Amino acid sequence: xxxxxxxxxxxxxxxxxxxPGIASASKDFKGHPGxxxxxxxxxxxxxxxxxxxxxxxxxDLPAPDKKYDDLSVLDTKRRTDAKxxxxxxxxxxxxxxxxxxxQCNHCLEPACASACFVKAFKKLPNGAVVYDETVxxxxxxxxxACPFSIPAYEYDEPLTPRVMKCTMCAPRLAEGxxxxxxxxxxxxxxxxxxxxxxxxxxxxxxxxxPDRYVDHLYGEKEMxxxxxxxxxxxxxxxxxxxxxxxxKSAPELTAGALASVPMVAGLWPVLLGGIYAISKRKDxxxxxxxxxxxxxxxxKASEQAEKTLSEALSKAxxxxxxxxxxxxxxxxxxxxxxxxEESDENSEGES
Amino acid sequence: xxxxxxxxxxxxxxAFNVIAGAIIVMGLVITVLRFTKGLGAxxxxxxNNPWGLWIGFDLLCGVALAAGGYTTSAACYIxxxxxxxxxxxxxxxxxxxxxxxxxxxxxxxxxxPWRLPYPIFVQxxxxxLLFEVGLCVxxxxxxxxxxxxxxxxxxxxxxxxxxxxxxxxxALTIFGVVLSTLHQSSLGALYTIAPSKxxxxxxSTYLPVFFFVSSIxxxxxxxxxxxxxxxxxxxxxxxxxxxxxxxxxxLGFGKAASLVLFxxxxxxxxxxxxxNNWHYLASGYGLWFMVEMLGFVALPCFxxxxxxxxxxxGLIKKAAIITVLGIVLNRFNVSLVAFNYHLPxxxxxxxxxxxxxxxxxxxxxxxxxxxxxxxxxxxxxxxPDYKGEH
Numbered sequence: 001x002x003x004x005x006x007x008x009x010x011x012x013x014x015x016x017x018x019x020p021g022i023a024s025a026s027k028d029f030k031g032h033p034g035x036x037x038x039x040x041x042x043x044x045x046x047x048x049x050x051x052x053x054x055x056x057x058x059x060d061l062p063a064p065d066k067k068y069d070d071l072s073v074l075d076t077k078r079r080t081d082a083k084x085x086x087x088x089x090x091x092x093x094x095x096x097x098x099x100x101x102x103q104c105n106h107c108l109e110p111a112c113a114s115a116c117f118v119k120a121f122k123k124l125p126n127g128a129v130v131y132d133e134t135v136x137x138x139x140x141x142x143x144x145a146c147p148f149s150i151p152a153y154e155y156d157e158p159l160t161p162r163v164m165k166c167t168m169c170a171p172r173l174a175e176g177x178x179x180x181x182x183x184x185x186x187x188x189x190x191x192x193x194x195x196x197x198x199x200x201x202x203x204x205x206x207x208x209x210p211d212r213y214v215d216h217l218y219g220e221k222e223m224x225x226x227x228x229x230x231x232x233x234x235x236x237x238x239x240x241x242x243x244x245x246x247x248k249s250a251p252e253l254t255a256g257a258l259a260s261v262p263m264v265a266g267l268w269p270v271l272l273g274g275i276y277a278i279s280k281r282k283d284x285x286x287x288x289x290x291x292x293x294x295x296x297x298x299x300k301a302s303e304q305a306e307k308t309l310s311e312a313l314s315k316a317x318x319x320x321x322x323x324x325x326x327x328x329x330x331x332x333x334x335x336x337x338x339x340x341e342e343s344d345e346n347s348e349g350e351s
Numbered sequence: 352x353x354x355x356x357x358x359x360x361x362x363x364x365x366a367f368n369v370i371a372g373a374i375i376v377m378g379l380v381i382t383v384l385r386f387t388k389g390l391g392a393x394x395x396x397x398x399n400n401p402w403g404l405w406i407g408f409d410l411l412c413g414v415a416l417a418a419g420g421y422t423t424s425a426a427c428y429i430x431x432x433x434x435x436x437x438x439x440x441x442x443x444x445x446x447x448x449x450x451x452x453x454x455x456x457x458x459x460x461x462x463x464p465w466r467l468p469y470p471i472f473v474q475x476x477x478x479x480l481l482f483e484v485g486l487c488v489x490x491x492x493x494x495x496x497x498x499x500x501x502x503x504x505x506x507x508x509x510x511x512x513x514x515x516x517x518x519x520x521x522a523l524t525i526f527g528v529v530l531s532t533l534h535q536s537s538l539g540a541l542y543t544i545a546p547s548k549x550x551x552x553x554x555s556t557y558l559p560v561f562f563f564v565s566s567i568x569x570x571x572x573x574x575x576x577x578x579x580x581x582x583x584x585x586x587x588x589x590x591x592x593x594x595x596x597x598x599x600x601x602l603g604f605g606k607a608a609s610l611v612l613f614x615x616x617x618x619x620x621x622x623x624x625x626x627n628n629w630h631y632l633a634s635g636y637g638l639w640f641m642v643e644m645l646g647f648v649a650l651p652c653f654x655x656x657x658x659x660x661x662x663x664x665g666l667i668k669k670a671a672i673i674t675v676l677g678i679v680l681n682r683f684n685v686s687l688v689a690f691n692y693h694l695p696x697x698x699x700x701x702x703x704x705x706x707x708x709x710x711x712x713x714x715x716x717x718x719x720x721x722x723x724x725x726x727x728x729x730x731x732x733x734x735p736d737y738k739g740e741h
Contacts (some may be wrong), residue, residue, distance in 0.1 A: 023554040081398055115544055117482035135474050138462015140401035141481045145544045152398040155391030160615070161462040242693075245547050255478055257540035257559045261483060261533060268529045272429050276521060279431030 031108035033231055035127035037195040037227035038168070038182055039202055040101055042239055044189035047074055047088055047099035051181035051190065055086045055103075058180035074099075077240075081152040082164040086181055091239045098232075100239040101181070101190075102152045104129060104166035105219060106227035111250030112165075115145035120163075127195065127227040128168035136163060147223050147245050168227070198229055205231060215302060224249025371715050378712025381705045393705040399691060400700035402460075407686035408710050409456035411538055412679050413449055414488070418570030419577070420446025420495055421524075421531040426607075428524045435603060437596040440502055440730045441581065442574050447495040448717050450488060456713045480540045487534035494527045505734040506727060513737075536563040550689035552631050552640040554675055555622040558685075564615045565678060571608040572651075572674035574603050579668050585725055590732030602659055605667035608674060609655035616648045637690065643684060648675025656709070706739060 040312045053068035055061070062083050066073055074090040079102070086103035106129045113121035113129065123129050138161055143151045154161040169179035175184070182190040191198060199220060206213045218230035222245050230236065236243050384391050396403050423442035427435045458464040466473075471489065476482045497516060504513035539562025547553050555561065578597065582589070589597075623629065631637050651673040658666035691699060725731060 064673040079398060111544055114478045115481065117476040117485060118466075118474045118477040119476040126424065135466070135469055136463065137469055138464075139460075139481060140462070141479070141541070143401035144541075144548070147545065147547045149399060153396075153401060154389075155394075155396060155464075156389045158385075158387055158389040161389065161465065242547060250544050251478060253546065254478075254540065254544050256556060257480060257537060257543055258483070259480070260536075260559070264532050264536075265529055268532060269525050272425070272528055274527045276429045276431070276525075279429070283431055 017314070031195060031225060032123070032125045032127070033225070035125060035195055035227065036173075036193060037106065037127050037198055037229060038179065039191040039193070039198040039229045039231065041189050041191075041205070042098060042100050042230065042232040042234075043099060044187045045088070045099040046187055046189075047071065047090055047097070048186065049073070050184045050186060051101055052084070052086055052088060054180035054184035054349070055166070056084070058172060059085060059167075079152075080165065082154045082162075084152075085164060085166040089240060093234055093238060095233075098234060098239055100230075100232075100241070102148075102150070102240075103181070103228070105148050105230065106166075106168055107223055107249070108225040108227065109223075109251050110144035110247035111145040111147060111223065112151060114250045115141045117141070124170060126170075126173055128170040128173065129165075129227075130167050130170050131163055131165065133162045138163075141234055145250060147250075157284075169275055195227055195229070202229055202231055207292070219248040223247070224252065356709050359369055362604055371719050372412045374712055374715040375719075377708055378715070381712070382459070383709050384705070385709075390460075390462070393703065393709075395703050395706070397698075398702070399694060399698050401556065402686060402690075403700055404687070404702040404706045404710055405456060405460040407683055408679070409460075410453055411682035411686055411714075413453040413456065414535065415569045415678050415682060416536060416573050416675065417446040417449025417453070418531065418535060418566040419574040420449075420498075420570070421527045422567055422570035423574055424498065424524045424527050426603075428521055429528070430489075432603070434596060434599050438574055438578065438600045438604075441578065441725070442570075443495060443498050444502070444721065444724060444730055445573065445577055447492070447499045448720055450492045452713050452717050454488065454492065455716075456709070459709055479731060480537045480544070483537045484534050484541070487530045487537070491527060491530040491534065491575040494523050498523050498527070502728045502734075505737055510736075531566070532563055534568040536543055536560065539685070542690075545690075548691055548693070549685065550631075550636050550692040551626060551628045552623070552636055553685050555626055555737045557618065557622045557625070560618060561615070561622065564611065564618060565681060568608050568611045568615060569673055569678040571604045571611065572671040572678075575604050575608075575668060575671035576675050580673070581725070585722070585731060588725055588731045592733055593731050596666060601664050602662065605655045605670065606659045608671070609652050609659060612648055612652035612655065612674065613680065616644065616652060619644060619648070619697055636692065639684070639688070642726050643677065643680055647673060647680055651677065 001028065049068045049071065056064065056068075064084070074088065077089055078084070078087045080087055084103060088099050088101045091098045091100065106123075106127055108123070108246070110121060110123055110129045113119070113123055117139070118135045118137055120132045121129060121142060122132070138153075140151075140153055140163070142163060143149075143153065150167045151162055153161045169177070169181075172179060178192050182192040191201065193201075199217065202217045206215055206217070212233055214235055216232075216236065218236050218241060219226040219228050224247065230241065234238055241247055354379040381393060390396055394403055394405075403559040404560055423435060423438050426432045427439050454467075457467070461467060467485075470476055470479075470482050470485050498521070501513050501516050504510075504516065536559035539558035539560075542549050542554065543556060543558050579602065582597065632641065654670035654673065657663070657671055687700065729737075
C-alpha cells in the first residue's frame with residue numbers, strides 16, 4: 001500500500017509540474033514586436049461622436065435611440081455596452097468641456113484573455129484583442145477581470161449571449177483598412193500606427209507643447225501596457241480614467257496563485273500521506289503496546305497464579321504429609337492396639 | 352416511506368412539504384423566465400456588475416459551506432481520529448449535494464450553460480484561475496460521489512462493489528483534500544486579477560490563503576450546525592453509535608474550529624499589515640470590515656474556546672451558527688459589497704427578488720434531497736450488515 005501511495009504521489013507531482021504555461025507570466029512583456037495601436041489625443045477631441053457613428057456602421061450594430069448628431073447624449077455619463085462598442089463622454093474642466101473616447105484598450109497582456117477559461121480571447125500579433133463567440137461559455141469572468149470595465153454582455157439574449165467589445169476593427173485591419181473610428185475622426189484626435197511609433201509621436205507632442213499636455217502617456221505602462229495610448233491636457237482622473245491601476249499586467253497578478261497549483265498538487269499528497277503514515281504507526285504502536293501490556297499482565301497474573309498454586313500445593317503437600325503421617329500413626333496405633341489388647345487378653349487368658 | 356426506522360408516515364401534507372413544494376414551483380417558473388427571456392429579465396446584473404447573487408451565494412458560499420466533506424474525512428481517515436467516524440457520512444453527503452447544487456445553480460448564471468464542459472474538453476484556458484476552479488470542482492464532485500457510493504451500495508445490497516470502493520477510501524480522501532485546497536483557494540484567487548475593483552481591505556495577494564483557511568472553519572462549523580439540525584429533525588434515523596459520538600464530534604470540531612478561526616484572524620491581520628491598509632479602518636468600509644472580523648471571526652473563535660473548555664454544547668452550536676453566517680458575510684463582502692466599491696451607488700448591484708428566489712429554490716432542493724437520502728440510506732446509522740466494519 002505504501003509503495004502504491006508513493007507512486008501515486010509521484011504521478012500527481014509530475015502531472016502538476018508538466019502542465020505547460022500554467023505559470024508563464026512573462027517578466028517584462030513589451031508586446032508583439034511591430035504591433036499596432038491607436039493614439040487618442042484628448043486635447044484634440046471635440047466630442048462630435050463621428051467615431052461612434054462609424055463604429056456602429058462598420059460593426060453592423062443596431063441603430064441607437066438618438067441620432068449621432070444629437071450631442072445632448074453627452075450630458076449623461078455612458079459606458080460601452082452590447083450595442084455600443086465605443087463611447088465619447090464629456091467632462092467639465094476649468095478651460096471648458098473636455099471629451100474622452102473609450103473602448104477596449106487592447107492590453108499587451110489582456111486581463112480578459114488571461115481570465116478566460118476557454119481561451120475565447122486572443123491577442124493578435126497586430127495588436128488587436130479579439131473574441132471568439134463559438135467557444136464562449138458566458139461566465140463573464142472577463143468582465144470581472146477587465147480593469148477598464150470594457151467588455152459588455154448581451155443580457156437579453158436567452159440562449160446565445162455574446163460578450164461585446166471593440167475589436168480594433170480586426171476584420172478591416174486584415175483588409176488593409178483603418179479602424180472605423182480612426183478613419184472617421186475629423187480632428188485627427190485618433191492616430192493609428194505601430195505602437196512604438198505612436199509612443200514617439202506622443203512624446204514628441206508632449207515635448208513640443210509642455211503647456212498643452214500633462215507629462216504622462218496613459219497606456220504606455222498601465223496594466224502592463226495597452227495598444228491604445230492616451231494624451232491629455234489635464235490629469236487623467238479628470239477625464240474619467242483611473243490612475244491607480246498600477247503597471248502590473250493581469251497575468252502577473254495571478255501568477256502567484258497559479259504557480260502554487262503544482263506545488264499543492266505535489267506537496268499535499270506527500271504531507272498527508274506522511275501524516276497518515278504517522279497516525280497509522282501511532283495506532284500500530286499503541287496496539288502493540290496494548291498487546292504487550294496485556295501479555296505482560298497475563299504473564300504476571302499467571303506467574304502469580306502459579307506461585308499461589310505451587311504454594312498452595314506445597315502447603316497441601318505438607319498438610320497431606322502430615323495427614324498421612326497422622327493417618328499412618330493412627331493406623332499403626334490402631335494396628336498395635338488390638339494386638340496389645342489381644343496380648344493383654346492372651347496374657348489375661350494365660351494367667 | 353419505506354424505512355422501518357421512520358415512525359408512522361402520516362399524510363404527505365406536512366408543513367415542510369407544502370412550503371418546499373411552493374418554493375420549488377416558484378423556482379420552476381423563474382427557470383422558464385430565465386431561459387426564455389434571458390439573464391436581463393430576471394436579474395439586476397449589468398455590464399459593471401457581471402457577477403451577482405448567483406455567484407456570490409450559490410457558488411462562493413455553496414463551495415465554502417460544503418467544505419465539511421474534506422475536513423471531516425481528512426480528520427477521520429488521514430489524521431486517524433476514528434472517533435469522528437460517525438460524522439463522515441453525513442458530511443460527505445452534504446458536501447456532495449452542496450457541490451452538485453453549485454454546478455446546478457451555475458447553469459442559471461452561465462450564458463450558454465451547455466458549454467460548461469468546453470473549458471475542459473474543447474479548449475483549455477490554463478492561464479485562468481476559473482479553469483482551475485472548474486477542473487477541481489468537476490474532479491472533486493466525482494470523488495465525492497465515489498466516496499458517497501458505499502452508503503448507496505449498502506442500501507442496494509451490492510456487497511462486492513461496496514468493498515472495492517471502501518478500499519479506495521484513503522486515496523480518495525487525499526485526492527479530495529488536494530482538490531479542495533486548490534479550488535477553495537482559487538475561488539479567492541479569482542479576485543486577485545482585479546485589484547482595482549475590490550476594496551483594499553478585502554483585496555490581498557493572500558486571498559487564496561484566506562479562502563482556503565476560512566473554508567476549513569466553515570466546514571467544521573457546518574458539520575456542527577448541520578448535525579444539530581439533523582439531530583432535531585432526523586433523530587429517529589440515528590443509531591446509538593451515531594448518537595454516542597455526536598457530542599464528542601461537536602466538542603472536537605469546536606476545538607478545531609476555534610483554533611482555525613484564531614489562525615484566520617491572525618493571517619487576516621498579517622494581510623492588513625502587509626498591504627499597510629490600516630488607515631482604511633477609519634472609513635465606512637473599515638467599520639464594516641471590523642464588524643466582519645470582530646463579530647464573525649473573533650467572537651465565534653472565543654465562544655468556541657469557552658464552549659469547549661466548559662463542555663457547553665449549546666454555546667458551541669451558537670458559535671457554529673455565527674461562523675456559518677460569517678463565512679456567508681465574508682463571501683458576500685468579497686464578491687458583492689466590497690466589489691466595485693469605486694462605483695457611485697446608482698451603479699451598484701442589488702439582487703432582484705427572482706435572483707433571491709432561485710437561490711432559495713436551490714437551497715430547498717438541497718434540503719429535500721438530503722431528507723430523501725438520509726431517511727433511506729445508512730447515513731446517520733450503520734447498515735446492520737456492515738456493523739463495526741469501518
